[in-house]
Amino acid sequence: MADGGIIRDVPGGIPRQVNVSCSPTVFQFEQLSAETCILMNVLGYGPHIRQARIDAFKAHDRHMTALARGNSTWVTTGSKAEGLTNYRESDTDSMCVTNHVMCLEEGVDSSIVPGEKSIFRSCSRISYHGHCRLLLERYGTRIPTIINNALCDDGYGSGLLSSDLYVNQMLNVKYMYNERTVGHERAGPSAPFTSNGIDHADLVGALHFKCPSILTRWAARHRNWPSSDVVQEVVSLGAFVSPVGVKGSDYEPVEWRMCFNTGENMLVNNLHDTQVKLYVLLKMVKNDVLKPCKKEVTSFIVKNIVLWIAENNPQSLFNERSLFHWLHEGLYALRVAIDTKELPYYMIPERNLMAACALEHEQKLSLIATIDEMMKDGPRLILRLPKIRQAIIAHPEPLRWYSGRRIEVEMLRLIASNRMVEILQLIAKNRIDEETDGILKQDVIMQANLRRQKEIVMEVGLRMIMEGSRVNDMGDVLNSMLM
Template sequence: MADEGIRRDEPGEVLKQFQNEQASAETSTLMNILGYGPHMRQARIEAYKAFDRHMTAEVRGIATWITTGSKAEGLTSYLESDVDKLFVTESVICLEDDVDSSSVPVETTIFRSCSRISYSGHCRLLLERYGTTIPRSVYNALCDDGFGRGLLSSDLYINQGLNVKLEEGTVQRERAGPSLPRTISDLECDTVSALHFYCPSILTRWAARHRYWPSPDVVREVVSLGAFVSPVGVKGSDYEPVEWRMCFNTGENVLINNLNDTQVKLYVLLKMVKKDVLQPQKKEVTSFTVKNIVLWIAENNPHSLFHERSLFHWLYEGLYALRVAIDTKEQPYYMIPGRNLMAACALDHEQKRSWIATIDEMIEEGPRMILRLPKIRQAIIAHPEPLRWYSGRRIEMEMLVLIYVNRHALGMDVETDVIKQALIRRQFEIEREVRMRMVMEGCRVNDFSYDWRSMLMLNDHTYQKTFDLHLKLTYIELSSVGN
């Protein structure tokens, strides 16, 4: 039921007059300038979809590549955060209990999910039938369940990836849950190897909920995209090494991309609060938790109430919902409400009290709370004209890089591809423009390295220094932001 999520107003209840409407509208405009507007988000989304198509074509039907997370949502710049990828094997399918398997092609290996003794949203996978071909990674991960049946071990499955020979320039990092993080040149990539999961009853229950959002067409699209299982169990479970987690990455991408502009900006601001204010060190609260809070808020409230002049109202609602999740250590998963996203978080009593007090202070501060977010604060105190000028160049630079990456994925050679050559020329022109502007503003550009990476690495010290200097912040403000 929808009321398992966060609801502060009864269905149909008219909200009180929105407060801080002017501040909401100005913050929304500012976020457009910083690259969170609908046009820029859509351009990023389309670029990563194109890249996924190129990557999938490269492996020729063996697997499907799917970008997930903030990149698929169009919410982060090229080098701003990790690239989250799903690598889905095509010759294996997992079926929910009671689903008829007779129509599955004989080439496909079938596993049957067993969730009766697993935590909600998780299952074990029992081998039902070998296909004509079976991936080596799947075969090597099979073990005996104690009753002579084949059981697919999530631990064995994912750990095989640690022994794969990597290309030159790629560095393997320590496993993180179901993902194998790698550094590839300038990019931090988290790759999760997953399997298709056909679960009509779970998706039917989700689709049947009473809701204000999303529309019936979007609900049908989410259902049609199905689900996956990723190789990770519940921490502390007796069956953790052989448990798999149900996930709905493609459906969630569609849901986020169908939020309206104010709902997306609420999501961005709550992610900033999580990262820059709460600063969790052990994933006690994650961006995924924040995403689910926003999805519940969107589902439980009339769509017409989300507009640019109500942004701060919904930010207070989001902070309240985050406070409740931290206080109770409960946050239902939007797709499967029985799964508690806070169940295994390493949140101790003192940290919980501290975070609750911080959120209470933010709510009391009103619109001034936005100054706690470094990226927003920098933009607010900047001169409007330099901010627009620099942000425009940075956004253009990002689009040039995304187009270049997709041309490269298509196998285009820079020596023969005139488009690649034009992209590189324009990149150099933008770098030169920014350098000249910085010199005119009185900056000593030679004090630090500056190129296109500096413009796109939004969390990098070089970028912070470049951005602050260019926006003519005072030396006192520069040092306070740097700290």
């Protein structure tokens, strides 16, 4: 540590701690780091806009859960729940969690579960870490059809819940908002669909999972982050099981994966602003530079690298002037994960996130070579990221002008989306027969929202025309602003 180096003794090669007091050159390019943070705030990655997105999707989840009338709980996951993407910048990932079923870890007393709920007992002895099979222990007073149709025999006369059959059942669930929604073929554990021909989403059916021993082990780790209050809140949020097995496993069709989506949302939302920007930049590297063909490197892998870095380093080392240092460390950790095909899952370290990635030798060498080149580039590596490069080239005044309007349109769109679900709730509650479109036209809040969106789009379109662009369709302008 005397030379300000990194202790890389954490599984997966994640940086453990940096001693910045011994070397004035450890954090290089401090001014460029600070300017990049400011630029990312303008682009919509600042704390205020992130929190507004997070709050909007939490409200959406509450409305959708209320619309389900106690049958299920709606949870937005991924980048949308983390507040890190624009309205249409990526697909919306959601979980629909059945409330009439409880899955229990081995050793948990089933008498604590209300009698109306069916109970499944997890069996993980012959499954890979973080996965399990679900054996029926008790029928509840109300058995969801999707559960009943996914049951099969385990060969010993007991009920076994098939993850494969469960996903196929999810494809037939009428969860759509309206008649403009089109379902697609299954993609792994998810049932993808498209609304209004342009808004793409992935819906995963999941079950509640009570696993105190796993969460207790996670909470007991020595760590620099998060605080004890956040740790306890993550524990209180519990876990889920999603219908996906280990690829290539003999039991893949009946295996379920343990996941902690609400807890992970909480963790990301409690990251330091610099750690969040590190996460965003690494995701840009993954999407725009590495461009994995078959999800050999995913956003989930990148997120786990950032969570390990946050846990294993003093929080005083993270500030806007150290962004490029941590970007270098994040790239190094990603390089190690690709090279060794090892990266421990943050919640269950025994599970290797790289174990099932279809990474061929030549592709691995290519990815490593690309990362090595970026690390040698220093701060110039961000010029490889189209969104950052375009913002650097742009004049500051037009960039701020446009970004302000783009963010306002995004917020209006999120408000409109939530208002739509509120109206659907009113229709369901009051059993109104009138068409939804007719009610929307009478809704003062929705009409004011749409009117303001139109004003902003017309303003942006007019400026584009004045600056020489050929704009014929304001709808195209709106769609580009939401990407």
